Amino acid sequence: MASGQLSRAEALACTACMHACHVMLYSDTKTQLFGKFPIRHIILMQMRFDGLLGFPGGLVNPSKETLEAGLSRELLEELGVALPVSVEDHVGSCHAPDSSSSSSSSSSSSSSRLITHFYVKKMEEEQIREVERAAASTATDHGHEVLGMVRVPLYTLRGGKGLGSFLSHAFIGNARSQLVDSLLRLNLVAPEELHKALTSSLT
Ligand code: APR
Ligand code: MG
Ligand code: MG
Numbered sequence: 001m002a003s004g005q006l007s008r009a010e011a012l013a014c015t016a017c018m019h020a021c022h023v024m025l026y027s028d029t030k031t032q033l034f035g036k037f038p039i040r041h042i043i044l045m046q047m048r049f050d051g052l053l054g055f056p057g058g059l060v061n062p063s064k065e066t067l068e069a070g071l072s073r074e075l076l077e078e079l080g081v082a083l084p085v086s087v088e089d090h091v092g093s094c095h096a097p098d099s100s101s102s103s104s105s106s107s108s109s110s111s112s113r114l115i116t117h118f119y120v121k122k123m124e125e126e127q128i129r130e131v132e133r134a135a136a137s138t139a140t141d142h143g144h145e146v147l148g149m150v151r152v153p154l155y156t157l158r159g160g161k162g163l164g165s166f167l168s169h170a171f172i173g174n175a176r177s178q179l180v181d182s183l184l185r186l187n188l189v190a191p192e193e194l195h196k197a198l199t200s201s202l203t
Helices: 008-013 067-079 125-135 163-167 175-185 191-201
Strands: 018-028 041-048 057-060 090-095 114-122 146-151
Touching: 008 090, 008 114, 018 067, 018 125, 018 175, 041 125, 041 175, 057 067, 067 114, 067 125, 125 146, 163 175, 163 191, 175 191
Parallel strands: 018 114
Antiparallel strands: 018 041, 018 057, 041 146, 090 114
């Protein structure tokens, strides 16, 4: 569990809060870019309707469904596949950063506090490819709430291109730190390489 977070129980105790669940789906891969740069892992994110990058998932109602059932429902809408998510996939929960200035498209009340719950699920490469196919074809949200799925480039090319450029895009809420924390925690990118990418994303 990442530091500075609410436990699942603490988060659920806030019945006046709104709750949102998002998941990082990823796999290993042997694919190489241009036949020489190992891609190593496929991590799925999405281009949202608001032009921001985020993880698949969405608002859930804990008084009517478990967090995980609500997340699976959102995944069916956004990815077009029924993906079971379990309590063991839960990484952490926290209060969302104040969105009053950055999330003007949100229809939720500005007085309601939002708690975001983050999950990580490792899959086989072929399952990830299946998700990508369904997200672009059968998913009901495709083309409006979700503009498309994107993979995260984990390599660094000359001039900081690759992961560094990716991290310089705009992300919803704390999706960027959820991604960076996961890369470190799961050892998907070497710490010194991640540090370099983070530094180049700021320049
Ligand atoms: N970290 C923090 N907050 C996040 C993250 C994240 N990684 N991802 C999304 N959010 C916030 C969004 O700003 C949004 O307010 O969580 C809330 C719900 O997430 P969405 O995925 O946007 O919710 P979803 O249920 O899929 O879509 C409903 O329709 O009514 C609109 O604006 C509303 O975004 C909402 C969308
Ligand atoms: Mg949704
Ligand atoms: Mg969503």
